Amino acid sequence: MKFHFLSSFKPENIDAADWNNWTWQLRHSLKTQDDFSQHFELTKDELLAFQQGKELFNVRTTPYYAGVANNSKSDSIRKILMPHRYEMAEGHQQMLDPLGEKKNNPAPRIIHRYSDRALFLITDICSVYCRFCTRKHFTGQEQAFIRNEEYEMAISYIRKHTGLREVILSGGDPLTVSDGQLDRVLSDLRRIDHIEIIRIGSRMPVVCPMRVTDDLVKIIKKNKPVYLMSHFNHPDELTSEAVEALERLVDNGIPVMNQMVLLNGINNHPALIQALNRRLVYLRVKPYYMFQCDPSMGTDHLRTSIEDSLEIQKELWGHLSGLAMPNLSVDIPNGGGKTYLVPNFQVSQDGRVRNYVGWDGVEAQYISPPENQIRKPDASAYECEWNDLKNSKKI
Ligand code: SF4
Numbered sequence: 085m086k087f088h089f090l091s092s093f094k095p096e097n098i099d100a101a102d103w104n105n106w107t108w109q110l111r112h113s114l115k116t117q118d119d120f121s122q123h124f125e126l127t128k129d130e131l132l133a134f135q136q137g138k139e140l141f142n143v144r145t146t147p148y149y150a151g152v153a154n155n156s157k158s159d160s161i162r163k164i165l166m167p168h169r170y171e172m173a174e175g176h177q178q179m180l181d182p183l184g185e186k187k188n189n190p191a192p193r194i195i196h197r198y199s200d201r202a203l204f205l206i207t208d209i210c211s212v213y214c215r216f217c218t219r220k221h222f223t224g225q226e227q228a229f230i231r232n233e234e235y236e237m238a239i240s241y242i243r244k245h246t247g248l249r250e251v252i253l254s255g256g257d258p259l260t261v262s263d264g265q266l267d268r269v270l271s272d273l274r275r276i277d278h279i280e281i282i283r284i285g286s287r288m289p290v291v292c293p294m295r296v297t298d299d300l301v302k303i304i305k306k307n308k309p310v311y312l313m314s315h316f317n318h319p320d321e322l323t324s325e326a327v328e329a330l331e332r333l334v335d336n337g338i339p340v341m342n343q344m345v346l347l348n349g350i351n352n353h354p355a356l357i358q359a360l361n362r363r364l365v366y367l368r369v370k371p372y373y374m375f376q377c378d379p380s381m382g383t384d385h386l387r388t389s390i391e392d393s394l395e396i397q398k399e400l401w402g403h404l405s406g407l408a409m410p411n412l413s414v415d416i417p418n419g420g421g422k423t424y425l426v427p428n429f430q431v432s433q434d435g436r437v438r439n440y441v442g443w444d445g446v447e448a449q450y451i452s453p454p455e456n457q458i459r460k461p462d463a464s465a466y467e468c469e470w471n472d473l474k475n476s477k478k479i
Pocket of ligand 1 (some may be wrong): 114216218219255256
């Protein structure tokens with residue numbers, strides 16, 4: 085293997101069969117100050133955060149991910165899982181619902197923002213409560229798997245909205261639910277004729293890779309096409325256990341794409357971004373998005389500036405192959421949708437002539453043919469499908 089991946093730390097007094105069992109990991113999660121003190125020497129700032137009681141966004145980690153944090157040479161992983169007193173500080177921008185999801189919530193647990201796709205929040209539980217979480221208005225309230233009545237309403241909403249093409253299972257973490265519950269959701273969605281693609285957005289391959297069992301893979305395969313959207317943020321999260329989980333998925337034909345978040349003092353360095361994304365591509369995981377951190381409550385200290393993110397992206401440009409380069413994007417607050425952030429290499433334009441300076445200083449022009457030369461091909465075989473997509477309405 086080209087890259088060397090570290091194993092996570094398994095305490096000697098724990099049986100390997102327990103450690104490698106995802107339900108054991110969930111049952112033995114660290115949730116309280118006492119639990120965390122047994123694994124970490126807490127700093128004054130961390131202790132102060134624990135003392136905030138109810139005001140603090142839920143705290144939880146698997147023993148596995150605590151081990152990753154303790155094994156890492158830097159404190160980056162620790163900062164992802166450990167509360168800090170800065171979460172209580174007044175920020176420059178702090179929103180309870182930065183993506184405006186509450187106003188796009190037409191049925192229980194459904195977020196319908198774009199006409200062709202919707203989020204289905206099947207649980208609010210996560211095995212790790214990431215300090216940067218966007219959905220703090222919902223996540224971690226211990227509501228668990230959606231109640232039956234609400235589930236039927238959500239499925240019926242998806243069934244009725246024939247313009248929907250994709251459903252993205254989210255939460256919370258949809259892979260914290262049981263195999264039976266997940267199979268029920270995937271099979272019910274698969275039975276809906278207009279649903280082409282199902283995505284599962286999960287941090288479990290990162291924080292509890294033992295969740296990716298043969299049984300889980302069978303359930304996902306049975307309901308194909310299902311894309312697994314992983315959420316690795318730092319190269320140290322790619323332990324040998326995580327690698328095994330990713331390989332089990334892709335070896336079984338399940339496409340895996342990674343969405344990361346740029347985080348201040350955690351991964352906002354080009355050396356870390358290239359290390360993470362080259363390793364992911366090597367493992368056949370496509371780096372998809374590199375998000376600007378959303379301004380949710382208590383995340384001001386974890387957010388980078390857009391200038392810093394663009395600078396990192398510009399440094400990587402030309403050094404990192406397109407295959408390994410995630411799309412830098414910001415979600416416009418209040419439900420404005422995603423927008424790509426890209427370095428601008430165009431220095432001037434005169435009519436059809438555009439002047440560029442490339443990433444390594446090459447200067448050149450691109451001259452477009454005149455407009456009256458532009459002709460469209462015959463697309464009649466696909467126009468009906470295109471018009472359907474364009475005209476599908478949200479509500
Ligand atoms: S796993 Fe996702 S939903 Fe859960 S706390 Fe982390 S970012 Fe939020």
